[in-house]
Amino acid sequence: MYDERFLLHDTGPYHPEHPERLKAILKGIQDAGLLSDLTVFPAVSPEMKWIEAVHTKEYIQRFKEKCLAGEPILDDPDNKMCKDTYNTALLAVGGVIDAVRRVMENELDNAFCAVRPPGHHAEADKAMGFCYFGNVAIAAKYLLQKWHLSQILIIDFDAHHGNGTQHIFESDPSVIYYSIHQHPSFAYPGTGREFEVGTGKGTGSVKNSTSLPGNSDDDWKHLVERDLLPIFDKFNPEFILVSTGFDAHIDDQMSNVKISTEWYTWMIKLIMELASKHTDGKLVSVLEGGYVLKRLPELAKNHVEVLLNHSCHRRKKCLSQKQ
Amino acid sequence: MFVTKAMTRDVITINKNTNILQAKEIMAENTIRHLPVVDSENRIVGILTDRDIRSAMPSILLDDYEYKKAGEKLTELLAKDIMSTSPITVSPACTIQDAILLYQKTRHGAFPVVEADGKLIGIVSVQDMLDETTKVMGIGEPGTLLCIIVKERVGELKKIVDIITEENMSIGSVLVSQCWAEGKRAVFPYLFSKNVVPVKRKLKEAGFTLIEPSQWYLDNPLEHG
Secondary structure, three states, rough: OOHHHHHHHOOOOOEEEEEOHHHHHHEEEEEEOOOHOEEEEEEOOOOHHHHHHOOOOOHHHHHHHHHOOOOOEEEEEEEEEOOOHHHHHHHHHHHHHHHHHHHHHHOOOOEEEEOOOOOOEEEEOOOOOEEEOOOOHHHHHHHHHOOOOOEEEEEOOOOOOOOOHHHHHOOOOOOOEEEEEEOOOHHHHHHHOOOOOOOOOHOOOEEEEOOOOOOEHHHHHHHHHOOOOHHHHHOOOEEEEEOOOOOOEEOOOOOOOOOHHHHHHHHHHHHHOOOHHHHHOOEEEEEOOOOOOHHHHHHHHHHHHHHHHHHHHHHHHHHHHHH | OEEHHEOOOOOOEEEEOEEEHHHHHHHHOOOOOOOEEEEOOEEEEEEEEEHHHHHHHHOOOOOOOHHHHHHHHHHEEEEEHHOEOOOOOOHHHOEHHHHHHHHHHOOOOOOOOOOOOOOEEEEHHHHHHHHHHHHHHHOOOOOOOOOEEEEOOOOOHHHHHHHHOOOOOOEEEEEEOOOOOOEEEEEEEEOOOOOHHHHHHHHHHHHOOEHHHHHHOOOOHHHHH
């Protein structure tokens, strides 16, 4: 899922979350000749009820009014705005929901949503860390309420903790949130400590793996094997949503961990294998962070290639079953 | 900051004739461990802690008969029988820093806050001190910690703050480490932002050495000296 209108959200100069990111991602996929194998579709406007399932009406109204009034920031100087920011944020949500719908209706096997602005820091009533609407959180609510699923897994491997996603679901046992990120004492936003495990009925539905600055692939592989894999012993997800952030990459200055391009391929392969086993491959991956223009093309290409390969496997499986 | 800002004002108190089983229940219900004992004028006359009560409980090593007898005795035991009659109190002019140092010295988990005439106006616990420290450090708010190595000379901190201000960034706190390699200090600004790349670049351009805060925690300064 990609839409040129995502480029309209202008964060001004010197802001890492800028439109060139998406151009780089698209170019990587295009140059590798993958476009002909993919179904590329644009974003659509979402029904407001899905956004209201996560965000307060007061916040949505405030965002809309401030944006259309031309205010340059929302809630914090990190969140730069132009007049198109609100509508772009709406489209990002709409695009992700539409991707989920297409997967649920078996029109697609899985999907990667190259969206801006990102979403995992957005709280119910507050913009944070370049995020305005919780794209992934809203998609999870859509799956719960529209499709009546009761077991959803969100995997977040952005270098920063997805505080928004966690807070929205931390008391809800039907959504498991797993995140691997740089340790909160050394990285924004300062949440996602290992003792944060969910609250009330949702106790046990949050799992955070924290990584010290300087950690590399082996550390991240170890954490994922230690903390993510056991989730599947107790929980059998019907759908997997992935918050895909490429900013733990060694060349990305937005974090201080040293993750290679290869780790990202390893990670999405592992996730796809788990998806094949548990959700019949049903998965939607949504872009969060990742800011190095020279690395994004390859990272995105590798990511989409893995999704595509699994899509082929699934089709072959279906074909052989039919025969 | 004065303790009056951090203390609990609605103090749960008992009088010296309160039965200790009742005091135990009050502690459990309110999840507290310190009960100031006051007279009819709300003047402090002692303090009863959960440790005082635990010490008064019969030992499980007693045989059934002795245990039962000791248990009966408990129903007659009053606060005045086991409380500390000279509690360590602090005045409203005491600062949080004073209270922390006093805790380090005495290891008492809470201090009644008492006016000059002996009247109780609050209680400040280690939890309250930690809460205030957390606020001062800004760690409850989303942000990013930097670590900047500076030479120990006048004006370095000003330069850092100026650069951060030029970048229009909000500072949660600035801690300065006193113990560092000779002639150097580590400055830790906690910035309320995710986007610290530009300010880091500017600080480096201004000649400052930036290291990972985690490297400093690992106490490996010489490598970067």
